[in-house]
Amino acid sequence: MTFPSRIHTALNNPVLQFALDRNAERRIAGRNQRFAELTAAETIRDRGRAIRVETLTHLDRYLEQFAANVESKGGQVHWAADAEEALQLIDQIIRAQTPAGSVTVAKSKSMISEELHLNHALEAEGHRVVETDLGEFIVQLRGEAPSHLITPAVHLRREDVSELFQKQFNMPPTLDVAAMTAIARAELRRVFFDAQIGISGVNFGVAETGSLALVTNEGNGRLCTTVPPVHIALMGLERLVPTLADLEVLLRLLPRSATAQKITSYVSLLSGPRRPGEPDGPNELHVILLDNGRSRVLGSELAESLLCIRCGACLNVCPVYREIGGHAYHSTYGGPIGSVVSPALFGTDFGELANASTLCGACRDICPVRIDIPTMLLAVRGQQTEAGHSPAWLKFGIKLWAWTMASTGRYQLAQKLAAFATGLLARRGWLHALPPPLNAWTDRRDFPAFASSTFRDRWKKKHS
Amino acid sequence: MSSRASILASIHRSLATARHLPLAPTATLPPAPATPDQATLIDQFATELTKLSGACYIEATTNVSALILKLLRERQATTLLAWSAEHLPSQGLLDDLQKAGIVFQNADVPANEPERSQRLAEIEQVTVGLTGADAALADNGTLALFSGVGRPRLASLSVRTHLALFTPHQLYASWAAWWASEPSLAQRVGAVSNLTFITGPSRTADIEMTLTVGVHGPKEVIAIVVMD
Numbered sequence A: 001m002t003f004p005s006r007i008h009t010a011l012n013n014p015v016l017q018f019a020l021d022r023n024a025e026r027r028i029a030g031r032n033q034r035f036a037e038l039t040a041a042e043t044i045r046d047r048g049r050a051i052r053v054e055t056l057t058h059l060d061r062y063l064e065q066f067a068a069n070v071e072s073k074g075g076q077v078h079w080a081a082d083a084e085e086a087l088q089l090i091d092q093i094i095r096a097q098t099p100a101g102s103v104t105v106a107k108s109k110s111m112i113s114e115e116l117h118l119n120h121a122l123e124a125e126g127h128r129v130v131e132t133d134l135g136e137f138i139v140q141l142r143g144e145a146p147s148h149l150i151t152p153a154v155h156l157r158r159e160d161v162s163e164l165f166q167k168q169f170n171m172p173p174t175l176d177v178a179a180m181t182a183i184a185r186a187e188l189r190r191v192f193f194d195a196q197i198g199i200s201g202v203n204f205g206v207a208e209t210g211s212l213a214l215v216t217n218e219g220n221g222r223l224c225t226t227v228p229p230v231h232i233a234l235m236g237l238e239r240l241v242p243t244l245a246d247l248e249v250l251l252r253l254l255p256r257s258a259t260a261q262k263i264t265s266y267v268s269l270l271s272g273p274r275r276p277g278e279p280d281g282p283n284e285l286h287v288i289l290l291d292n293g294r295s296r297v298l299g300s301e302l303a304e305s306l307l308c309i310r311c312g313a314c315l316n317v318c319p320v321y322r323e324i325g326g327h328a329y330h331s332t333y334g335g336p337i338g339s340v341v342s343p344a345l346f347g348t349d350f351g352e353l354a355n356a357s358t359l360c361g362a363c364r365d366i367c368p369v370r371i372d373i374p375t376m377l378l379a380v381r382g383q384q385t386e387a388g389h390s391p392a393w394l395k396f397g398i399k400l401w402a403w404t405m406a407s408t409g410r411y412q413l414a415q416k417l418a419a420f421a422t423g424l425l426a427r428r429g430w431l432h433a434l435p436p437p438l439n440a441w442t443d444r445r446d447f448p449a450f451a452s453s454t455f456r457d458r459w460k461k462k463h464s
Numbered sequence B: 001m002s003s004r005a006s007i008l009a010s011i012h013r014s015l016a017t018a019r020h021l022p023l024a025p026t027a028t029l030p031p032a033p034a035t036p037d038q039a040t041l042i043d044q045f046a047t048e049l050t051k052l053s054g055a056c057y058i059e060a061t062t063n064v065s066a067l068i069l070k071l072l073r074e075r076q077a078t079t080l081l082a083w084s085a086e087h088l089p090s091q092g093l094l095d096d097l098q099k100a101g102i103v104f105q106n107a108d109v110p111a112n113e114p115e116r117s118q119r120l121a122e123i124e125q126v127t128v129g130l131t132g133a134d135a136a137l138a139d140n141g142t143l144a145l146f147s148g149v150g151r152p153r154l155a156s157l158s159v160r161t162h163l164a165l166f167t168p169h170q171l172y173a174s175w176a177a178w179w180a181s182e183p184s185l186a187q188r189v190g191a192v193s194n195l196t197f198i199t200g201p202s203r204t205a206d207i208e209m210t211l212t213v214g215v216h217g218p219k220e221v222i223a224i225v226v227m228d
Helices: A003-011 A014-037 A041-057 A059-072 A083-099 A111-116 A118-124 A134-141 A158-169 A177-194 A220-224 A243-261 A302-307 A312-318 A333-348 A348-355 A360-366 A374-385 A392-404 A406-424 A455-463 B002-017 B038-051 B061-074 B092-100 B117-125 B175-181 B184-190
Strands: A078-082 A104-107 A127-131 A199-200 A204-206 A211-216 A230-236 A266-270 A283-292 B056-059 B079-082 B128-131 B134-135 B144-147 B160-166 B194-200 B218-225
Touching: A003 A392, A014 A243, A014 A312, A014 B079, A041 A059, A041 A243, A041 A302, A059 A204, A059 A283, A059 B002, A078 A083, A078 B002, A083 A111, A083 A118, A083 A199, A083 A230, A104 A177, A104 A220, A111 A118, A111 A230, A111 A283, A118 A127, A127 A134, A134 A158, A134 A177, A158 A177, A177 A220, A177 B117, A199 A220, A204 A243, A211 A220, A211 A243, A220 A266, A230 B079, A230 B194, A243 B175, A243 B184, A302 A333, A312 A333, A312 A360, A333 A348, A333 A360, A333 A374, A348 A374, A360 A374, A392 A406, B038 B056, B038 B218, B056 B061, B061 B079, B061 B092, B061 B160, B134 B175, B144 B160, B144 B175
Parallel strands: A078 A283, A104 A127, A104 A199, A199 A230, A230 A283, B056 B218, B079 B128, B128 B160, B160 B218
Antiparallel strands: A204 A211, A211 A266, A266 B194, B134 B144, B144 B194
């Protein structure tokens, strides 16, 4: 399915439209309320941005410091150049536990695991992988990918979840969200206590201590990193902060932007595996540091996208995301920041996502660390054109336009022709259907007819 | 070349030509506001925690055992997953509870099977956990708990009800205020495997943004301020 046809499908899906409408306004209103209450919010945003820029500017130094500190606390650090290497490393860690045979893996939310398509890879090896975040659990049962960075099941109504749970768990029919949550709790409880491996993402790694910061609400992140004997943490190598004090600043921004909370129910700082004498916690901690293109992006004109703290606020505020939802992007990372991150990390196949923007700038305004997303969307579009991804008719059209604009006579003639032609085709001043390739416009919106007399003509008439 | 070396080399190449990285804005955070008096902090902590459907009791040290026994009876709990006595700010509390017939679950999870799974199966059945707190943060109603010897992480996690005791001396205006007061914070954080900040009960809004408490972690968080 092409991107335009996925958009078309999304726009004509009433369930999705209902769910998206319900989500976005509340999220944004809540986020704005939280920032209005926050003293010196704008200075904190500047400070947050400064911390992220400082991290990237000395990323080599902070990575080495972070890795050394993880190891000094008994953790093991594995550097993965790409997705394939990360999957091999994870496979080796699991095999070391159970050389032959399958394991149960309890997973808490991790965008890196989506980037790696980890669940498919583990299932292909015969392992049982269970997403334990409620939203992720729901989309996994449906065989879908998450449709939002923070709220993976935002595209579903309670009716959809009820139907799913009735089928999967013989739940009696109900639309009571608390009852459905209780069903999921009971199912997942077994998973936490049976799992041999816990896999989590990482919100931030703290260089000065080698700690992993995990920001969660449900408690599944804590259980996945406490109960199973082996914890594997997946992190993109840009997700560092230099110090604990820096972490505290970014945690004033992340929950407010993501879920309109002052702070989430849980923030965990994990420093190495369980220490001698500690009653619980994993025996082993493995940190997978994933590059997968990030170190290359650092030197590119999309470098600023690496400042992202994955709050999802730009998705909630984007007029395009709010209409088409996350699945239409067909990438691990959707929405405005995803339309930059996806082509940056995964290549030009994802470049067309950058066209799904009006460049209104709402994403830049709401970003807690002020990432200039619109400028990078333009850069992606520029790269697409330079790579020869524009259609031939567009190149011809631009040349024709340039030739026309270079001469007053040709420009005036073009105006007259356009007014004449559109006058013939227009109904009440609007064009509803144009022939190819101009139907690329009129398939989705109307186009106004050109004025029958030009400004020059009217000016001449007035002054003659 | 190892992946570590090749990744670092790639970063060095990018940083050498990093003309696209933005400049960091200069931003100095405003100084912390003056710390309110203890009574105000306690009040603020209780208000914030209650807003999040948690609960807060302020109790004289001599009455803490009776309060906890009452809370346990209301929940028909006879077994407790608890931190050891030296990490609780109420002397003789565990003895009092034991005398009243409360049983303490062994919280030490052995590293190896099958003992590990057996112990976890027992722990999973316990519905109430009792912990201290290393700091209580008034601005959001947050409890901060370090793990360590005699401080099981599961006591605040696998149970339905989490009871947390702290004294007014452990109360700070905010997270930033607490950390600013710790002279060797990085050392302290790095010394144990876990520091968890707990703000109210476990919650989710993943289905239609409808808030539900008690999804995987405790459904109830009850803070008890132990007064001298």
